[in-house]
Amino acid sequence: MTAPLPRWADLVLIPALNLLLAFLVAGLVVVFIGEDPVEAVRLLLVGSLGSSYGIGFTLYYATTFVFTGLSVAIAYHAGLFNIGSEGQAALGGIGVTLVCLAVPWPYWWLALPFAILGAGAFGAAWAFLPGYLQAKRGSHVVITTIMFNFIASALVVYLLVNVLKAPGMAPETRNFPEGTFLPFMHEILAVFGIRMSRTPMNFTALLALAAAFLTWVLIWRTRLGYEMRAFGHSEPAAVYAGIDPVRITIVAMLISGAMAGMMALNVVMGFQHRLVLDYVGGAGFVGIAVSLMGRSHPFGVVLAAILFGILYQGGAELAFDMPSISRDMIVVIQALVILFTGALENLVRAPVERAFLRRRRKAA
Amino acid sequence: MAAGGGDAPPAIELAGISKSFGPVQANRDIDLAVRRGTIHGIVGENGAGKSTLMSILYGFYQADAGEIRIDGRPTPIPDSQAAIRAGIGMVHQHFMLVEPFTVLENVILGAEEGPLLRPSLAKARAELKRLEEEYELDVDPDAVVGELSVGLQQRVEILKALYRECDILILDEPTGVLTPAEADHLFRILRSLKAQGKTIVLITHKLREIMAITDAVSVMRRGEMVRTLATADTSPAELAELMVGRRVLLRVEKTPATPGRVVLAVENLSLTDDKGVARLKGVSFALRAGEILGVAGVAGNGQSELLDVLAGIRPATGGTVRLDGQPLDLGHSTNGDERRAARVAHVPEDRRRRGLVMPFAEWENACLGYQGEERFEGPAFTLDRTAMRDAARASIERFDIRPPSCDLVTASFSGGNQQKIVLAREMERDPEVLLVGQPTRGVDIGAIEFIHNEILALRDRGKAILLVSVELDEIQALSDRIIVMFDGRISGERIAGETDERELGLLMTGIEPGTRAA
Numbered sequence: 001m002t003a004p005l006p007r008w009a010d011l012v013l014i015p016a017l018n019l020l021l022a023f024l025v026a027g028l029v030v031v032f033i034g035e036d037p038v039e040a041v042r043l044l045l046v047g048s049l050g051s052s053y054g055i056g057f058t059l060y061y062a063t064t065f066v067f068t069g070l071s072v073a074i075a076y077h078a079g080l081f082n083i084g085s086e087g088q089a090a091l092g093g094i095g096v097t098l099v100c101l102a103v104p105w106p107y108w109w110l111a112l113p114f115a116i117l118g119a120g121a122f123g124a125a126w127a128f129l130p131g132y133l134q135a136k137r138g139s140h141v142v143i144t145t146i147m148f149n150f151i152a153s154a155l156v157v158y159l160l161v162n163v164l165k166a167p168g169m170a171p172e173t174r175n176f177p178e179g180t181f182l183p184f185m186h187e188i189l190a191v192f193g194i195r196m197s198r199t200p201m202n203f204t205a206l207l208a209l210a211a212a213f214l215t216w217v218l219i220w221r222t223r224l225g226y227e228m229r230a231f232g233h234s235e236p237a238a239v240y241a242g243i244d245p246v247r248i249t250i251v252a253m254l255i256s257g258a259m260a261g262m263m264a265l266n267v268v269m270g271f272q273h274r275l276v277l278d279y280v281g282g283a284g285f286v287g288i289a290v291s292l293m294g295r296s297h298p299f300g301v302v303l304a305a306i307l308f309g310i311l312y313q314g315g316a317e318l319a320f321d322m323p324s325i326s327r328d329m330i331v332v333i334q335a336l337v338i339l340f341t342g343a344l345e346n347l348v349r350a351p352v353e354r355a356f357l358r359r360r361r362k363a364a
Numbered sequence: 365m366a367a368g369g370g371d372a373p374p375a376i377e378l379a380g381i382s383k384s385f386g387p388v389q390a391n392r393d394i395d396l397a398v399r400r401g402t403i404h405g406i407v408g409e410n411g412a413g414k415s416t417l418m419s420i421l422y423g424f425y426q427a428d429a430g431e432i433r434i435d436g437r438p439t440p441i442p443d444s445q446a447a448i449r450a451g452i453g454m455v456h457q458h459f460m461l462v463e464p465f466t467v468l469e470n471v472i473l474g475a476e477e478g479p480l481l482r483p484s485l486a487k488a489r490a491e492l493k494r495l496e497e498e499y500e501l502d503v504d505p506d507a508v509v510g511e512l513s514v515g516l517q518q519r520v521e522i523l524k525a526l527y528r529e530c531d532i533l534i535l536d537e538p539t540g541v542l543t544p545a546e547a548d549h550l551f552r553i554l555r556s557l558k559a560q561g562k563t564i565v566l567i568t569h570k571l572r573e574i575m576a577i578t579d580a581v582s583v584m585r586r587g588e589m590v591r592t593l594a595t596a597d598t599s600p601a602e603l604a605e606l607m608v609g610r611r612v613l614l615r616v617e618k619t620p621a622t623p624g625r626v627v628l629a630v631e632n633l634s635l636t637d638d639k640g641v642a643r644l645k646g647v648s649f650a651l652r653a654g655e656i657l658g659v660a661g662v663a664g665n666g667q668s669e670l671l672d673v674l675a676g677i678r679p680a681t682g683g684t685v686r687l688d689g690q691p692l693d694l695g696h697s698t699n700g701d702e703r704r705a706a707r708v709a710h711v712p713e714d715r716r717r718r719g720l721v722m723p724f725a726e727w728e729n730a731c732l733g734y735q736g737e738e739r740f741e742g743p744a745f746t747l748d749r750t751a752m753r754d755a756a757r758a759s760i761e762r763f764d765i766r767p768p769s770c771d772l773v774t775a776s777f778s779g780g781n782q783q784k785i786v787l788a789r790e791m792e793r794d795p796e797v798l799l800v801g802q803p804t805r806g807v808d809i810g811a812i813e814f815i816h817n818e819i820l821a822l823r824d825r826g827k828a829i830l831l832v833s834v835e836l837d838e839i840q841a842l843s844d845r846i847i848v849m850f851d852g853r854i855s856g857e858r859i860a861g862e863t864d865e866r867e868l869g870l871l872m873t874g875i876e877p878g879t880r881a882a
Contacts (some may be wrong), residue, residue, distance in 0.1 A: 036422070132502065199751070211864055215374065217746070219748045221738075221742075221747065221749075222745045222746050222747065223735055223736070223741075223746070223747050224745065226728065226747055227735065229724070230721045233722065233723050233724065233725045234717060234718070234721050234722070235733065235803060236714070236717045236718040237717065237718050237719065237720060237721045238721075239673075239677050239697060239698065239700065239718075240677055240700055240712055240718045240719065240732075240733065241700060241732045241733040241735070242698070242699075242700035242701030242733055242736070243701075244698045245698075328626075
């Protein structure tokens with residue numbers, strides 16, 4: 001039996017406490033390797049939020065994580081744990097690349113709708129088979145999507161080495177035509193007379209917000225979302241309610257995969273302007289943490305994505321300024337955040353609930 | 365009552381026990397004394413706090429306040445190990461058995477002596493033999509528990525407790541899963557345990573059992589102990605009144621049925637499950653308009669499968685079902701929508717898993733299965749939440765669902781009110797056929813009365829009702845005709861007024877009373 005907490009405590013206080021705990025333990029780790037934890041936090045925050053340059057990078061990373069986080073969250077509402085956002089995002093990159101290279105696009109806004117379709121369709125296609133196998137054959141999506149991540153990675157390598165490779169040494173495609181370059185945020189803001197450093201943050205950031213909003217509409221406003229949630233909470237109840245488990249599983253995986261694929265808009269079409277090896281770089285897995293921490297709510301996912309953006313960007317700056325804190329150290333800190341906010345969520349929940357109860361009883 | 369033992373301390377004495385879960389006060393200042401060598405009944409509606417109290421006694425929960433005294437000695441019970449040391453054994457409603465293990469292995473589980481199993485097993489085998497002779501507790505020690513009948517599994521639970529040398533045995537709703545004959549056997553066992561000086565606490569909601577077997581009975585209501593009475597000095601009516609806090613009618617007022625045309629014709633229905641076990645073996649019956657056809661039987665004899673097939677959520681492997689002459693598709697598990705379109709409504713047996721999505725708000729459940737209805741359609745694939753909420757509020761009002769808030773999470777409603785949510789949803793569309801499973805399982809007495817009357821009112825409007833229930837009392841109270849299921853077959857059919865519990869009980873074990881050898 002859980003005592004109901006006020007909403008603000010549930011949504012703000014508990015995640016904040018979790019985060020604080022994570023940073024305390026991370027601070028201990030920093031102390032162990034002989035650095036000043038307060039200075040480390042300062043560097044991390046200044047590096048990620050202290051300048052328009054830092055903020056741009058932070059939000060660029062966050063944009064990617066919003067897409068992968070939403071991908072995991074959507075599947076989660078249908079009771080499916082999609083671990084395959086990584087692979088689906090990789091396929092999304094191929095979709096975007098094919099669209100951008102197939103036509104000499106004159107304007108980015110003309111290319112964008114097709115790129116969205118390409119990214120979504122390829123990502124969805126990669127999620128289809130695990131969804132189908134789960135629905136029809138009972139092969140667990142956790143297992144199949146992990147396998148599909150490996151296949152996707154091998155497939156992308158094959159394509160980049162043998163099929164899409166540009167002349168030269170590197171396994172990467174040729175550059176996209178300039179007509180496909182999404183406007184950078186510093187370019188957009190310049191139109192309004194706002195100065196910002198040059199960063200990879202681009203138009204996709206706005207798409208990510210739209211995607212979060214549309215996900216919210218899907219989950220809480222549409223009949224499909226209603227059926228997905230019913231299925232996610234209780235398969236027997238969903239079957240009873242006339243919801244076809246096969247259809248809903250596949251549809252949920254398709255939407256989830258499409259969402260993962262769209263992160264390619266940010267990285268490939270918005271920044272790198274060509275497909276490079278391993279361009280996803282673990283963003284799909286970060287999406288799992290983002291979704292967990294954001295409690296699978298689109299608004300929470302956006303906040304959690306920004307937090308992970310801060311950790312990524314701030315972490316990179318930290319590793320640069322404190323050489324004894326290596327890149328791996330940053331990963332440890334990120335892992336601690338995931339551990340405390342995701343896995344150990346109940347650690348603080350129980351004491352907080354007790355505290356609230358005591359207060360209420362005293363008031364009564 | 366035993367004379368001479370009058371000044372001995374009670375076997376169990378609870379003083380001022382209180383326990384709350386969050387804002388819910390489950391037990392409030394409870395005092396209870398159970399005399400040694402008696403059978404003591406505890407009755408109360410769902411959520412009255414009986415199970416919480418027993419869980420405190422067995423060490424699952426810690427009381428916030430109060431004291432437990434065993435044989436007059438204050439005995440703190442922080443966990444179930446301490447309870448076992450204090451000589452307390454418990455038989456749970458849902459058995460705590462390892463199904464692939466043998467009876468012997470289950471009995472020694474947690475009471476092994478030393479790292480090697482063989483000596484423990486040998487000792488247990490000898491001990492079981494002794495217990496078997498003493499108490500009529502015969503179970504094959506080498507049988508695999510998962511293959512035993514529910515009645516035998518329950519005996520294993522009792523054996524487990526006795527093996528741990530308990531003096532006090534708590535049984536939580538022990539007869540819910542038993543046939544009348546198995547229940548009688550259980551009562552014989554309990555009486556012989558009592559004769560050997562064991563103390564037995566029996567939690568039940570069946571007042572008939574309380575009257576039949578207990579020496580004293582305590583009534584709980586809303587977390588408080590209302591009264592403890594000597595069973596000989598009370599009556600079911602008085603107990604029911606104490607439980608509910610107002611007068612209740614224990615019998616349903618029912619007018620004779622006026623059956624009309626055959627609405628649902630079931631012929632030779634069969635179902636073999638994934639494991640190759642035949643669950644339905646050629647079931648045939650006809651359901652008429654304006655009648656309630658009761659399906660009696662011990663749980664697990666094919667009633668659930670029958671309901672699921674008729675409701676279109678489980679495929680049959682053979683046979684036909686015609687609704688007003690039109691054959692129904694029995695080949696899929698996704699025909700729930702089609703049945704609804706054909707005005708067949710279904711109140712599933714398991715409302716918590718199937719009938720409701722527990723984390724949903726009440727209004728979301730109030731249209732579960734009917735989410736595709738045109739009146740709930742909003743713009744662009746969305747649902748019209750205003751229309752859904754309005755519909756939910758209307759049914760809350762009509763069925764007196766409490767608390768009357770459609771935004772509340774369904775899990776926080778009581779069992780009776782959850783059932784009302786399901787019933788309201790399925791009944792207010794005025795179906796031609798209502799399939800209803802265990803309509804009052806886990807529902808308090810006040811709500812039972814209401815639910816029974818609603819079902820009867822639907823019958824009186826000329827609708828056909830198929831009622832599946834393991835409660836023989838309920839079947840007898842509501843049905844116009846009764847079919848009894850045993851092992852996937854219909855083992856007999858009776859007119860409700862012309863049969864009795866003994867006859868139905870025999871049919872439930874597959875014995876046709878007429879053909880029984882003398």
